[in-house]
Amino acid sequence: MAIFSMAWQSLLNRRFTALxxxxxxxxxxxxxxxxxxxxxxxxxxxxxxLSGTDLIVGARSGPVxxxxxxxxxxxxxxxxxxxxxxxxxxxxxxxxWSVPISLGDSHRGFxxxxxxxxxxxxxxxxxxxxxxxxKGQPFSDLYDAVLGAEVADKLGYKISDSIIVxxxxxxxxxxxxxNKPFRVSGILARTGTPVDRTVHVSLEAIEAIHxxxxxxxxxxxxxxxxxxxxxxxxxxxxxxxxxxxxxxxVATFQVQRFINDYPEEPLSAILPGVALSQLWNLIGIAENAxxxxxxxxxxxxxxxxxxxxxxxLNERRREMAILRSVGARPGHVFALIMGEAGFLTLLGVLxxxxxxxxxxxxxxxxxxxxxxxxxxxxxxxxxxxxxLSTIVGAGFLVGSIPSYRAYRLSLADGLxxxx
Amino acid sequence: xxxxxxxSLAIVGAMTLNGCDQLDDKKVPSAPVLQAExxxxxxxxxxxxxxxxxxxxxxxxxxxxWDTLIPDDWRPETLMEQYNANELSDDDPRAQQLLEKxxxxxxxxxxxxxxxxxxxxxxxxxxxxxxxxxKMAQFLLVPYYGACIHVPPPPANQTVHVLTREGTAFNGRLxxxxxxxxxxxxxxxxxxxxxxxxxxxxxxxxxxNE
Numbered sequence: 304m305a306i307f308s309m310a311w312q313s314l315l316n317r318r319f320t321a322l323x324x325x326x327x328x329x330x331x332x333x334x335x336x337x338x339x340x341x342x343x344x345x346x347x348x349x350x351x352x353l354s355g356t357d358l359i360v361g362a363r364s365g366p367v368x369x370x371x372x373x374x375x376x377x378x379x380x381x382x383x384x385x386x387x388x389x390x391x392x393x394x395x396x397x398x399x400w401s402v403p404i405s406l407g408d409s410h411r412g413f414x415x416x417x418x419x420x421x422x423x424x425x426x427x428x429x430x431x432x433x434x435x436x437x438k439g440q441p442f443s444d445l446y447d448a449v450l451g452a453e454v455a456d457k458l459g460y461k462i463s464d465s466i467i468v469x470x471x472x473x474x475x476x477x478x479x480x481x482n483k484p485f486r487v488s489g490i491l492a493r494t495g496t497p498v499d500r501t502v503h504v505s506l507e508a509i510e511a512i513h514x515x516x517x518x519x520x521x522x523x524x525x526x527x528x529x530x531x532x533x534x535x536x537x538x539x540x541x542x543x544x545x546x547x548x549x550x551x552x553v554a555t556f557q558v559q560r561f562i563n564d565y566p567e568e569p570l571s572a573i574l575p576g577v578a579l580s581q582l583w584n585l586i587g588i589a590e591n592a593x594x595x596x597x598x599x600x601x602x603x604x605x606x607x608x609x610x611x612x613x614x615x616l617n618e619r620r621r622e623m624a625i626l627r628s629v630g631a632r633p634g635h636v637f638a639l640i641m642g643e644a645g646f647l648t649l650l651g652v653l654x655x656x657x658x659x660x661x662x663x664x665x666x667x668x669x670x671x672x673x674x675x676x677x678x679x680x681x682x683x684x685x686x687x688x689x690x691l692s693t694i695v696g697a698g699f700l701v702g703s704i705p706s707y708r709a710y711r712l713s714l715a716d717g718l719x720x721x722x
Numbered sequence: 723x724x725x726x727x728x729x730s731l732a733i734v735g736a737m738t739l740n741g742c743d744q745l746d747d748k749k750v751p752s753a754p755v756l757q758a759e760x761x762x763x764x765x766x767x768x769x770x771x772x773x774x775x776x777x778x779x780x781x782x783x784x785x786x787x788w789d790t791l792i793p794d795d796w797r798p799e800t801l802m803e804q805y806n807a808n809e810l811s812d813d814d815p816r817a818q819q820l821l822e823k824x825x826x827x828x829x830x831x832x833x834x835x836x837x838x839x840x841x842x843x844x845x846x847x848x849x850x851x852x853x854x855x856x857k858m859a860q861f862l863l864v865p866y867y868g869a870c871i872h873v874p875p876p877p878a879n880q881t882v883h884v885l886t887r888e889g890t891a892f893n894g895r896l897x898x899x900x901x902x903x904x905x906x907x908x909x910x911x912x913x914x915x916x917x918x919x920x921x922x923x924x925x926x927x928x929x930x931n932e
Contacts, residue, residue, distance in 0.1 A: 350856070553909060577850065
């Protein structure tokens with residue numbers, strides 16, 4: 304036991320360098336596991352956003368942009384598709400259901416999505432889970448809106464509150480559809496998907512707020528009141544995209560081909576799973592680069608420890624000599640340095656994990672509201688355990704260098720050390 | 723540490739190699755010649771049955787290839803001969819006609835009803851149907867790499883809808899090469915057009931190796 308307390312006292316004597324070593328290891332560990340955690344959580348979060356939809360149909364563009372703007376509300380649509388094309392696709396024999404989506408407006412930074420009540424029935428997330436309305440009901444009136452959980456929470460809306468939709472997608476907007484306020488009719492349960500940050504209204508409502516906006520701006524002198532708009536023909540002329548479910552999955556490629564070859568309008572149909580895989584292929588390279596960089600940061604942290612231990616050896620030669628004089632064997636000296644290296648690494652890893660969880664706890668709401676990625680503060684994954692134990696193992700490996708040196712020195716020096 | 727680094731480097735390498743533009747028309751090699759002659763009637767089946775013991779320990783599984791899924795008498799190439807396709811210039815109206823006919827024939831894609839209920843093993847590429855590829859309870863199996871991204875996609879009789887055995891979700895990626903063992907079901911897509919496709923139920927998935 305005495306040897307432990309002696310080792311501890313010796314470490315306390317060099318507490319400043321020891322603390323710096325621990326901090327550098329902790330920071331590098333927090334970075335490495337943080338990068339890994341963000342990577343897996345982002346993937347999980349993206350993968351759970353949409354389920355049960357066989358095809359996404361939009362204007363002709365690449366699969367990845369189409370997926371990003373329809374499902375994740377990242378970026379903007381390349382073009383709209385005409386209502387007639389949508390009707391043709393919806394009427395296909397192989398199509399079981401279809402839900403139109405109209406984007407382009409916003410409410411205080413949250414996207415407004417025009418759709419049909421079918422959206423609440425057919426939209427699935429995280430392995431076939433249906434959207435749930437916790438308060439109120441889906442839209443029944445023309446000017447009804449259903450809010451995502453985050454919208455209601457952040458802006459403090461209750462059922463029957465009145466909201467004004469702005470033209471465009473910015474938080475600050477000077478072009479508001481002020482003469483046609485909406486009434487909050489329902490609030491959805493939290494899903495951890497972009498649905499939480501969306502205001503849902505009917506397709507007809509999107510049409511209604513734009514009846515006096517013909518060429519990209521309100522027509523001067525022409526103002527159609529909310530009540531007047533009700534009497535007009537509000538059949539949409541165009542939508543942004545559509546989610547399509549098929550009767551049989553085998554027909555997926557046939558329907559996709561029909562849509563891609565649709566002669567009247569250039570359209571794209573994508574398989575959500577394939578488009579997401581393509582996105583990961585793209586991002587995967589950057590992700591791995593980031594992982595490699597953070598692995599090197601850990602390496603640098605361990606080298607810092609190596610330097611600290613090696614330089615300390617010289618000033619500790621007398622300490623070793625005294626230890627030898629009271630009966631410590633060279634093997635004891637080796638174990639002493641080794642134990643110290645292991646202890647520093649272990650403490651660094653523990654501190655790093657504590658730091659990471661603290662950061663994740665603090666950053667969780669920010670990441671969710673900014674990027675829509677919900678980070679779960681779960682236990683360590685098997686892969687993270689492997690990473691951590693590799694670091695501890697590497698710590699011992701690095702520690703063996705100064706340990707071996709101390710062992711040799713203590714053999715050579717014996718008691719006749721001259722410092 | 724070093725091992726792990728090598729691993730990530732290898733992953734980066736693999737990622738760049740797997741890029742979609744690198745399409746080398748990778749085709750699943752056809753099954754051994756032994757299975758080339760396929761019995762068309764259920765009665766013949768027992769004779770030509772090559773019983774293999776599959777990795778999952780199942781016996782009584784027939785290893786098939788993608789040609790097995792196309793009826794013997796369905797030959798779009800006879801149409802080519804009939805039109806003398808090589809002698810037609812691109813501007814020839816008959817060339818257009820031929821193309822349309824080929825398209826129509828291709829989209830019919832008849833199936834082999836005799837396969838219904840048979841336990842088969844088939845190699846192919848995975849096309850995920852859901853966004854979560856870690857827990858795929860179902861996916862589409864196609865005979866060539868790049869299907870669904872590049873036109874034309876495979877016809878209905880060259881696409882198999884795989885439903886994995888309950889509780890054994892497959893963890894994979896787009897265009898993973900796999901062996902799928904399952905019970906073949908013939909699925910009718912629409913009653914009006916007499917279209918049908920294949921579904922493999924109760925399937926187990928193993929990595930493909932030659």
